[in-house]
Amino acid sequence: MTNSPSNALDIVGVRKSYGSLQALKGVEFSIPRGEFFGLLGPNGAGKSTLISIIAGLVQADVGQIAVLGHDTVGDFRHARRLLGVVPQELVFDPFFKVRDMLRIQAGYYGAGREVWPWIDEMLERLDLTSKANTSMRALSGGMKRRVLIAQALVHKPPVVILDEPTAGVDVELRRTLWQFMSDLHRQGQTVVLTTHYLEEAQEMCSRIAILDRGEVKALESTRQLLRRHPFRFLRVKLAGNAALPEALRELVASESDGSIELKLETGKHPIGSVFDALRDAGVAIEDVQTRDPDLEDIFVELTR
Amino acid sequence: MTPNQRGFVTLLKKEVMRFWAVLGQTVTAPVITALLYLLVFAQALSGRASAYDGISYTEFLVPGLIMMTVMQNAFANTSSSLIQSKVMGNLVFLQMAPLGPWEWFAAYVLAALVRCVLVASAMFIATLFFVPLPVHQPLAILAMFLLSAGSLAVVGLIAGIVSQKFDHIAAFTNFFINPLAFLSGVFYSVHALPPFWYTASHLNPFFYMIDGFRFGFFGHADVPILHSIAWSAGFFALASAVCMRMLITGYKMKR
Numbered sequence: 010m011t012n013s014p015s016n017a018l019d020i021v022g023v024r025k026s027y028g029s030l031q032a033l034k035g036v037e038f039s040i041p042r043g044e045f046f047g048l049l050g051p052n053g054a055g056k057s058t059l060i061s062i063i064a065g066l067v068q069a070d071v072g073q074i075a076v077l078g079h080d081t082v083g084d085f086r087h088a089r090r091l092l093g094v095v096p097q098e099l100v101f102d103p104f105f106k107v108r109d110m111l112r113i114q115a116g117y118y119g120a121g122r123e124v125w126p127w128i129d130e131m132l133e134r135l136d137l138t139s140k141a142n143t144s145m146r147a148l149s150g151g152m153k154r155r156v157l158i159a160q161a162l163v164h165k166p167p168v169v170i171l172d173e174p175t176a177g178v179d180v181e182l183r184r185t186l187w188q189f190m191s192d193l194h195r196q197g198q199t200v201v202l203t204t205h206y207l208e209e210a211q212e213m214c215s216r217i218a219i220l221d222r223g224e225v226k227a228l229e230s231t232r233q234l235l236r237r238h239p240f241r242f243l244r245v246k247l248a249g250n251a252a253l254p255e256a257l258r259e260l261v262a263s264e265s266d267g268s269i270e271l272k273l274e275t276g277k278h279p280i281g282s283v284f285d286a287l288r289d290a291g292v293a294i295e296d297v298q299t300r301d302p303d304l305e306d307i308f309v310e311l312t313r
Numbered sequence: 314m315t316p317n318q319r320g321f322v323t324l325l326k327k328e329v330m331r332f333w334a335v336l337g338q339t340v341t342a343p344v345i346t347a348l349l350y351l352l353v354f355a356q357a358l359s360g361r362a363s364a365y366d367g368i369s370y371t372e373f374l375v376p377g378l379i380m381m382t383v384m385q386n387a388f389a390n391t392s393s394s395l396i397q398s399k400v401m402g403n404l405v406f407l408q409m410a411p412l413g414p415w416e417w418f419a420a421y422v423l424a425a426l427v428r429c430v431l432v433a434s435a436m437f438i439a440t441l442f443f444v445p446l447p448v449h450q451p452l453a454i455l456a457m458f459l460l461s462a463g464s465l466a467v468v469g470l471i472a473g474i475v476s477q478k479f480d481h482i483a484a485f486t487n488f489f490i491n492p493l494a495f496l497s498g499v500f501y502s503v504h505a506l507p508p509f510w511y512t513a514s515h516l517n518p519f520f521y522m523i524d525g526f527r528f529g530f531f532g533h534a535d536v537p538i539l540h541s542i543a544w545s546a547g548f549f550a551l552a553s554a555v556c557m558r559m560l561i562t563g564y565k566m567k568r
Contacts, residue, residue, distance in 0.1 A: 027568075061568070064405075064408075064409045065408060065409055065567075066405060066408050066409065066567065066568070067567055067568045068563060068567050068568075085411065086316075086317065086411040086413070087411075089409060089410060089411040090316070090411050092409075094409055096405055098402055100401065100402035100403045100405060100406075101401070101403055102398070102401070102403040102406070103401065104330070104331050104334050104335075105327075105330070109330075113323055113326075113327045114406060114410075116319055116320065116322070116323025116324075116326070116327075117320050117323055117324065117406070117407065117410035117411070117412060118316070118320065118410060118411060119315070119316020119317065119319045119320050119411070120316075120319075121314075121319060160406065
């Protein structure tokens with residue numbers, strides 16, 4: 010295995026099965042230091058299994074993972090000190106108050122009073138200062154989510170993995186978290202994000218891996234990924250709700266509110282040919298819009 | 314302090330804070346229960362001859378009750394902490410931390426010992442009002458206390474590792490800990506038992522823990538103190554080896 014300290018994460022040939030189910034089928038990729046990386050995939054793709062193996066919660070059957078060059082099994086102490094993971098589930102210890110919990114978490118990583126000012130800073134940035142002396146069990150779901158993020162960052166890890174941090178949170182908190190993640194990245198931290206909000210990944214991640222059924226289906230920069238889709242979309246609203254000519258029916262991607270979205274393959278279906286077909290059929294156009302494919306279209310295409 | 318040492322101390326402190334936060338349940342309640350046993354049995358069997366000359370039945374009863382309570386609480390501390398963390402899901406914070414198997418083991422067992430010191434001290438002081446106990450060999454008392462509480466803390470840790478829900482811990486308590494504790498000679502001398510149960514008692518490690526502890530107070534016991542120490546140390550070593558193996562391999566902890 011070539012563990013490069015210039016890579017935040019090196020994942021080499023990782024396989025994991027649960028009985029007959031192959032959750033990961035030889036996953037392999039690296040994430041350079043300082044990257045904002047998106048790990049996407051449908052439910053059951055193997056994202057959480059991979060993150061759990063990186064975090065030390067699950068043992069891989071085969072393969073190796075290194076965090077900044079430190080093997081997560083053979084040199085687990087080093088690797089874990091360099092890593093902060095925000096788990097997907099809203100888990101908490103009901104015995105403790107927020108600030109106490111964060112200090113305890115820092116202690117596990119060998120950090121003492123020197124990180125207390127950082128803990129207070131995080132509490133402030135995550136709007137938790139007023140809850141610092143509140144019991145964990147008395148917090149709302151959104152507040153617990155913020156504490157989970159603070160817990161993952163309490164030892165100032167250079168590599169942070171956020172497993173669906175914005176799942177089930179309101180719009181305001183989602184924006185707060187986006188801002189917080191962007192700030193972390195600007196400060197030089199490597200951020201790995203898994204999310205089902207694809208616009209979030211498209212907006213924030215510079216590179217994306219799409220995982221499906223335990224395999225990496227795509228691993229490219231977000232820009233390349235968006236370019237690789239040889240389609241564009243044309244939405245037309247036909248006058249008098251006229252029917253689409255038979256020749257165009259195979260291009261329909263979706264229909265809603267009386268308008269029809271057509272998926273046009275670049276080079277094969279010029280927009281002009283659509284207009285020609287409509288004109289030849291005597292159908293008048295009331296409104297027309299075009300759009301480039303977004304990450305969701307790519308995602309659907311790759312994980313179909 | 315190295316980062317590893319600080320991690321261990323933090324886990325130990327957290328485990329102590331956990332039972333400290335519910336001191337009424339973890340220390341006061343077991344002490345009251347044990348005192349109720351003492352009141353009832355001492356009243357009901359006050360006329361009964363003691364196993365040892367010059368020692369009343371109530372005196373005989375107290376060290377056994379202290380040790381039984383200590384053992385039950387050592388087991389409860391580690392097992393309940395681990396199963397609560399598993400069920401609540403917050404065990405992941407520990408599993409993702411750079412803590413090794415030895416740090417887990419030592420922190421959980423030492424925290425249980427701290428609770429047991431509080432329970433035993435409270436019981437010893439409370440029973441002084443009923444019957445003052447002699448202290449024949451303090452070192453024997455200390456050795457048996459550490460070996461017994463340590464052993465049951467380790468067994469509790471094993472139970473916590475193996476269990477996936479509270480029911481499993483209850484099964485451990487009801488079908489393993491309580492029968493062995495009640496059949497260990499807390500309330501009687503094994504010399505008073507029929508031959509079969511007399512022999513069976515000598516296969517119960519809890520019997521040696523209680524008998525050795527009692528020796529520290531009276532200088533009398535059913536078996537020589539070295540037998541009790543050897544059995545207790547052997548049990549502690551065996552349980553620790555099993556527990557460490559589980560922690561190192563991630564048995565039932567890592568999927």
